Amino acid sequence: MRLSGANTAIVLDSTADLPDAADRFPNWRVVPLYVNIGDESLRDGVDIDPTEFYARLRETRVFPTTSQPTPGDFLACYRELDAYERIYSLHVSARVSGTFGSAEAAGAELGDGRVRAIDTETASASIAMLALAIQRRLERGTSDEEIDALVERYRHERGLIFTVDTLEFLQRGGRIGKAAAFAGTLLQVKPILSIADGEVVPVKRVRGERNAFAELASALETRTRDEPGFQLGIAHAAAPERAAELEALVRGRRPQAELELVVALGAVIGSHAGPGTLALFWFHDDG
Amino acid sequence: MTAESDLELVRGLVGAALASLESSRARIDDLNVYPVPDGDTGTNLTLTVRAVADAVASAEPADRPALAQAVARAALMGARGNSGVILSQIVRGVADTLAESTNGIDPGLTARALRGASDAAYRAVRRPVEGTMLSVTRELAEEAERRAAQPEPLGELLVELVRHGEEAVARTPEQLDVLREAGVVDAGGAGLVELLRGLAGAVTGETMPAAPEAASAPGPDAIHLEPSRFRYCTVFVVEGDGLDRDGLEAQLEQIGDSLVVVGDETALKVHVHTDDPGAALSLGTGAGTIEGVEIANMHEQQEQREQRLSLVPSVRVKSGIVAVVAGEGNRLLFETLAEAVGTIRVVSGGQTANPSTAELLAALGVLDADEAVILPNNANVRLVAEQAAEQAELPAEVVPTESIPAGLAALVVYDGTRGAAENAAEMAEAATAVATGEVTRASRDVSLSGLAIRSGDWLGLVDGQPVAGGDDFAHVAFEVVSHLLAEPRAVLTLLTGDDPPPLDGLVERLASAHPELEVEVHEGGQPHYPLLLGAE
Numbered sequence: 086m087r088l089s090g091a092n093t094a095i096v097l098d099s100t101a102d103l104p105d106a107a108d109r110f111p112n113w114r115v116v117p118l119y120v121n122i123g124d125e126s127l128r129d130g131v132d133i134d135p136t137e138f139y140a141r142l143r144e145t146r147v148f149p150t151t152s153q154p155t156p157g158d159f160l161a162c163y164r165e166l167d168a169y170e171r172i173y174s175l176h177v178s179a180r181v182s183g184t185f186g187s188a189e190a191a192g193a194e195l196g197d198g199r200v201r202a203i204d205t206e207t208a209s210a211s212i213a214m215l216a217l218a219i220q221r222r223l224e225r226g227t228s229d230e231e232i233d234a235l236v237e238r239y240r241h242e243r244g245l246i247f248t249v250d251t252l253e254f255l256q257r258g259g260r261i262g263k264a265a266a267f268a269g270t271l272l273q274v275k276p277i278l279s280i281a282d283g284e285v286v287p288v289k290r291v292r293g294e295r296n297a298f299a300e301l302a303s304a305l306e307t308r309t310r311d312e313p314g315f316q317l318g319i320a321h322a323a324a325p326e327r328a329a330e331l332e333a334l335v336r337g338r339r340p341q342a343e344l345e346l347v348v349a350l351g352a353v354i355g356s357h358a359g360p361g362t363l364a365l366f367w368f369h370d371d372g
Numbered sequence: 373m374t375a376e377s378d379l380e381l382v383r384g385l386v387g388a389a390l391a392s393l394e395s396s397r398a399r400i401d402d403l404n405v406y407p408v409p410d411g412d413t414g415t416n417l418t419l420t421v422r423a424v425a426d427a428v429a430s431a432e433p434a435d436r437p438a439l440a441q442a443v444a445r446a447a448l449m450g451a452r453g454n455s456g457v458i459l460s461q462i463v464r465g466v467a468d469t470l471a472e473s474t475n476g477i478d479p480g481l482t483a484r485a486l487r488g489a490s491d492a493a494y495r496a497v498r499r500p501v502e503g504t505m506l507s508v509t510r511e512l513a514e515e516a517e518r519r520a521a522q523p524e525p526l527g528e529l530l531v532e533l534v535r536h537g538e539e540a541v542a543r544t545p546e547q548l549d550v551l552r553e554a555g556v557v558d559a560g561g562a563g564l565v566e567l568l569r570g571l572a573g574a575v576t577g578e579t580m581p582a583a584p585e586a587a588s589a590p591g592p593d594a595i596h597l598e599p600s601r602f603r604y605c606t607v608f609v610v611e612g613d614g615l616d617r618d619g620l621e622a623q624l625e626q627i628g629d630s631l632v633v634v635g636d637e638t639a640l641k642v643h644v645h646t647d648d649p650g651a652a653l654s655l656g657t658g659a660g661t662i663e664g665v666e667i668a669n670m671h672e673q674q675e676q677r678e679q680r681l682s683l684v685p686s687v688r689v690k691s692g693i694v695a696v697v698a699g700e701g702n703r704l705l706f707e708t709l710a711e712a713v714g715t716i717r718v719v720s721g722g723q724t725a726n727p728s729t730a731e732l733l734a735a736l737g738v739l740d741a742d743e744a745v746i747l748p749n750n751a752n753v754r755l756v757a758e759q760a761a762e763q764a765e766l767p768a769e770v771v772p773t774e775s776i777p778a779g780l781a782a783l784v785v786y787d788g789t790r791g792a793a794e795n796a797a798e799m800a801e802a803a804t805a806v807a808t809g810e811v812t813r814a815s816r817d818v819s820l821s822g823l824a825i826r827s828g829d830w831l832g833l834v835d836g837q838p839v840a841g842g843d844d845f846a847h848v849a850f851e852v853v854s855h856l857l858a859e860p861r862a863v864l865t866l867l868t869g870d871d872p873p874p875l876d877g878l879v880e881r882l883a884s885a886h887p888e889l890e891v892e893v894h895e896g897g898q899p900h901y902p903l904l905l906g907a908e
Binding site for chain 1: 412
């Protein structure tokens with residue numbers, strides 16, 4: 086089957102941190118996860134936006150928890166996409182969430198083989214950047230085989246590095262993975278982290294916010310190239326100034342590359358990374 | 373049976389299952405360590421069953437198959453979390469089987485329903501793991517099959533299945549390492565048994581007793597999954613007559629957290645995290661006689677605990693640290709930084725209390741690592757450190773740090789999984805990148821750039837050279853900082869010595885003069901130097 090933007094839809098979950106996905110492309114949809122604050126269960130990016138979420142996080146002493154979408158949520162979304170012959174459903178790493186499982190269950194329930202659920206083994210804008218790479222291919226015409234190959238290459242070649250203000254949120258949410266050993270320091274040690282094989286992994290430790298920022302800047306210098314086809318992304322949690330500073334740096338140092346996304350971490354990813362998180366993503370895609 | 377009576381029966385059963393889950397929701401949340409230790413299994417199962425309850429409350433199915441379909445669909449649509457998704461498959465398996473029958477529920481049908489549930493649940497999971505909801509479901513099916521031939525009222529059969537399920541749940545730690553290490557049973561399996569307990573109660577008309585406490589209460593190890601701000605995990609047993617559990621608990625609450633006091637009037641088991649284990653033991657001896665005392669330094673346990681939390685196998689520490697440190701606060705900083713990523717032995721000493729080669733060798737001898745990096749943290753200790761490195765029985769490298777702040781900067785880049793040489797190279801670079809200074813009292817009159825400093829005045833030093841002096845502490849310290857910031861720096865660490873002067877004036881001046889600078893203050897507790905400074 087020849088796949089195009091007219092016959093193929095892309096479904097993201099809200100951890101892709103792209104709440105306006107359906108406005109960007111008519112064939113895109115977002116299924117929200119839930120963030121639970123006290124007794125309230127709110128749809129990520131629908132009932133609560135990042136600004137509201139971080140404001141509430143400052144007020145409340147309760148740590149928010151999160152829940153994956155139900156298979157029913159995905160089923161409703163897939164049904165609404167009846168006009169499409171193929172649905173690529175791209176989801177946050179199955180090592181940290183059951184969202185992918187819910188999507189698979191819904192795809193099986195639908196039973197018509199239209200849905201291809203994909204464990205992207207990553208999170209946030211890194212999911213959205215894979216979706217954009219797929220969309221570029223849909224717009225010129227592509228096949229399932231080509232998309233499979235792209236997804237496989239993306240899993241190996243996509244890069245990301247991030248720093249969190251404190252490991253407390255990752256630890257509380259149980260999503261700390263191999264970075265657990267970085268936790269529990271008295272000094273303001275900022276962890277530099279990545280995601281490998283779907284799990285949060287430690288890269289190094291530095292002292293202070295400025296030095297953490299310097300590590301992201303150094304990754305930009307050493308891990309990315311200034312050439313067309315080089316895609317970059319930035320995400321932040323309640324750290325707009327530092328995101329803007331990173332954006333200026335990216336534009337200054339990588340003028341020929343494309344900074345395709347600058348996003349705010351939504352309530353669900355924000356619940357696990359915590360305010361102050363700053364992330365840089367990259368992928369080389371000749372399209 | 374008519375569709376109407378089926379519907380009433382199902383409403384009653386789902387309501388009872390929901391009530392049973394609701395009442396144990398928090399306990400099941402606490403058990404949750406697998407597959408992701410996020411403590412929401414009880415909540416997810418409850419929300420999933422609530423979705424079924426809502427659906428059957430408003431459903432008007434025409435016949436039994438339609439009712440079964442509605443229940444299975446509601447469970448799937450409302451499934452929350454991994455456990456909810458598995459439960460929805462269990463519900464589907466049961467519902468599909470019951471829908472095929474037109475009679476009442478006998479042991480044979482129950483067995484087929486549970487087998488259907490087990491098969492559906494296993495199909496839903498790509499890599500089925502024993503010691504989870506899956507194996508508990510399968511064991512329930514097997515037990516029901518064993519009983520299928522005997523005529524038995526449904527209520528009695530369900531009561532027996534609950535008992536069997538409790539045993540299956542109790543065995544989950546034997547089947548799944550992560551549960552055993554955390555000292556808990558599987559949360560999903562426990563939730564499933566609670567659901568079944570509610571069903572059994574509804575059918576017999578008698579509420580079944582709650583799960584046995586021993587099989588379900590998280591043990592001390594599970595409590596350790598929560599980070600504690602206290603240093604010592606203290607466990608003991610108090611024996612006596614008429615012991616007052618609540619009274620002892622209230623007293624212990626004053627000195628720590630993660631408190632568990634369980635038992636009866638003749639024996640109480642106490643578990644508490646505290647900075648003062650002596651005080652905890654005194655409270656115990658005040659109530660009765662104590663025994664089985666165990667006190668563990670949790671900062672040493674931290675790495676193991678966090679590895680358990682992260683579900684990765686423990687990593688052998690390749691190279692450890694031996695550091696010479698003055699001051700209790702500084703010792704804690706060194707231990708915390710190093711133990712998060714490896715191991716450390718701290719030898720007390722410094723400016724006027726230089727340790728001997730023998731002391732360093734003793735520390736190297738008990739270091740739990742294959743190789744060592746030594747941090748002398750003082751110019752006067754460097755030679756001793758080098759001698760110890762030469763004589764040590766394990767490969768040892770010296771990173772010639774000349775101050776506590778330099779040693780801390782070096783430790784930030786330490787990684788216990790690397791060898792000593794690799795660590796030493798990177799740590800030496802980090803130590804060189806930090807500018808260090810100190811404020812002390814002048815021990816004699818000195819003249820500095822035309823400024824006369826009298827004995828007893830504050831004296832500010834950078835790299836051992838006097839740069840400021842006078843009777844105004846904040847001014848002298850500020851001058852030292854100004855020298856440290858000759859090159860751009862991001863973080864300033866202030867370590868206060870024993871009996872330090874107030875820092876408010878200094879911190880305020882720094883905030884207004886260097887708004888970008890991140891300033892961190894810690895109680896170092898070192899003698900002779902009321903203030904040590906490091907800028908990096």
